Amino acid sequence: MGASIIFEMQAIQFPEGIPHVSAWEGSTTQYLLLAQIGCSNVFDVSNRRARRWQAVAFGARYEVIAEMTKIAADAAGGMLRLGGMRQTTPEAIIRQTRTRLTTAILPEEARQRSMAVSGTVTLADGFQPSAHKREDFAILTARDSEPVTDRPVAHRRWTFDLLDRDELGRWICCRSLEQESYPGGVRASDVWRQIDLRPGPTLAA
DSSP states (O other), X not given: OOOEEEEEEEEEEEOSOOTTSXXXXXXXXXXXXXXXXXXXXXXXXXXXXXXXXXXEEEEEHHHHXXXXXXXXGGGGGTSEEXXXXXXXXXXXXXXXXXHHHXXXXXXXXXXXXXXXXXXXXXXXXXXXXXXXXXXXXXXXXTSOOEEEOSSSSXXXXXXXXXXXXXXXXXXXXXXXXXXXXXXXXXXXXXXXXXXXXXXXXXXXX
């Protein structure tokens, strides 16, 4: 069995004051941590280890570090390492995370690097929200959506441009609807399920 490899990491910071979110949630800078990840025994057609960028954590600085601490635990058993290293300690991954958060770029710079970051909310047809989420649900369903055809039950998906502060705020408010819509919910930390990336040619600094 191959080990997972983190080849690169990059963070985007969204300064406090994000529209539409609660005063408490919007009172601190939010971060999106991206990682270029591959597997040690999977290669592409050019015989280079296959890799792709994906979102791994979103939230306040402490939330991102907490999520990466859980992920970094796999390094202790040899199942995760940083690129260019034969072995990696969990502490090394956490240090790399802290460094990337400190040097996080702003959404404007991400656009300059030709990045696109889309957040999605996917709900089953007929879903009814809890009482305190009805306003968010009404805002969501007033937007354009597209059908999801790869599931046994009919779903619809809404997409938000996360590099736009207004759209980011709407997504933060609406993303918890997806947690309500599935038995057991979707963990808030599972951002890779809800964020699509077009990295652009110069994502990593």
